Amino acid sequence: MSQERRLEVLRAIVQDYVRTSEPVGSKALLDRHQLGVSAATVRNDMAALEDEGLIIAPHTSAGRIPTDAGYRIFVDRLQQVKPMSKAERAAIERFLAGAVDLDDVVARTTRLLAGLTQQVAVMQYPSLTRSSVRHIELVPVGGARLMVVLIVNTGRVEQRMVETGRDLSSEAELVAGLRNLVNEQAVGQPLTAVPGRLATVSERMAPEDRPLVEAVARALADATEESTEERVVLAGTANLARVGSDFPTTLSQVLEALEEHVVLLRLLQAVPTITEGDGDSVTVSIGAENPYAPLRTTSVVATAYGGAGNLGVVGPTRMDYGQAMVAVRAVAHYVTEILDE
Template sequence: MARNSAQSRRLDVLRAIVTQYVATREPVGSKAIAAGGLGVSSATIRNDMAVLEEAGLIYQPHTSAGRVPTDRGYRVFVDRLAQLKPMSAPERQALETFLSESVDIDDVVERSVRLLAQVTHQVALVQYPGSRVRTLKHLEVLAIAPGRVLIVVITTDGEVGERTLTLDTPLDDAQLRAVRDHLRTHCDATTSQTARSCVDAATASSRPELAAAVVAVGSALTEVLTGAGEAKIVVAGAANLARGALDFRDIAPVLDALEEQVVLMRLFSEADPDEDLHVSIGAENPHDALAEAAVVTGTYRAGADESGGSAHLGIVGPMRMDYARTMSSVRAVAAYLSRYLAREADN
């Protein structure tokens, strides 16, 4: 019992250090923690701080200073957050009002990323819902030059996608029509979830001299329906990060990383789509430039049900951040985006 009590108290000390350091950016001493009402003496707190330091959860930046959290300390703090700070009623109302004025998906994404940057005071990222299910309505294959063809894909929701291909073996108009018709037969009303299997079936049953073209056109069809290569992330609030430059030894690599869509997509790929929130801290991040940063990501649904796929949004900031408030804000905006897209899918 006494051991559990000591462990619980040390977690309270760690929580106090994180909370006060986030608020002040100043190392936290035992007297400041004792004044916060833990109900134990400064001497006991100093002993607890020594144990926490030995465990690698806090460190002393210089002699005679208080303690600051390590990335491991922040991780333990986040993992033991009992609850997230809910947004206040006025904040939630402001969020709902601001986002409800969106006129289309581009507008709601732009509004979401700006709002998230404003309420968290960090860099905000919102991924377009490119993984939603698309259903084929019409496929066209047009010759534009010898060996060059244009693939036009129209979905049931009116989206038009185009791809230009160079065929290994040029085909005449009759052969191109045969390729088109063969794929139409096998892939009529196919979706982004079934496109690959219907193309495989079409390839297996195609005439040998057309097989390569069926594969090429079928790959283009699949790419358009699945949105492959079209992932897009909108970023806002880089100035917030610049204002917090004191929290980084060198902020330039962080800013450079935020300009790379590949880096941002990799950040989101680390998130489990079944988790509504994911937090990576310091060295846990998959990119070296973010080794001093924290990333909080949320998942939103891109349709009315699970078949609609998912996309992500989040923030990037220093490890010294208000995690509870930031996580709550990310969750709230993700929930609104899910509701917005569900309504759009029903209309």
């Protein structure tokens, strides 16, 4: 019973500190929360929490603030997160549904998340390696050059120019037939499986036409090499200035880290892939749990969307975790629906 009571005191300290940014004392806890115990009991509980490393005194005063470990216990015990209202969900759906293409979806998503949470919103472009093929178009562009246009299920479009080694100017029938065979084998398949599946297409072509199939297969294989193509978009960095006191000496380092997209990709790619039946999973990394030193004064709340990428928010450890988690989860849900259309 005393352990449960101490955790209730910890919850109250986290909530008050997130709201006020001021160290929380026992008197404030008794005034703001119905703890049902005496001031002496609260002081004893706070002392026990401090001994356990869950709260600390930032300076010589009666007030305490949560540590990273305290936030972690708070988040892990956050069993009930207040859901968004029907009006809020409708507003999200309307805002995202107005997007005209994938770039617009990503831009709208990051702006929306930054506005909802007042944190920095981060979104990874849908990953080609986790996408499936919607359509492949082959477009002769003059002479021996062929443009291979790949459209995946998330709406992402990639183009590759292929030198075929033969003049295609009068080969419209050949290109059309190859297009049909390629789509027959590729549509609905994971992109990473497509080059192998095109081997059967090559076998169905005349020997002199097989190099053309192989060139298309190489172009599609090249599209999966994303080491230089992975992109991440962020919005709301100005929100950090609003809580600059949470970064007394490291705000510039945080801002510099956020400019390093490789760092952001690593943070997002650390989010576990969500499997079927686990679509509401949200990952929270708090303070020192983040692997990149300049971001160890921040927390990251993230989730996967559409089976093809990750999105989330980055902010100070003094964050409204419940609100951030529900916003990230809701936005990811609607992004998934849009990309699956």
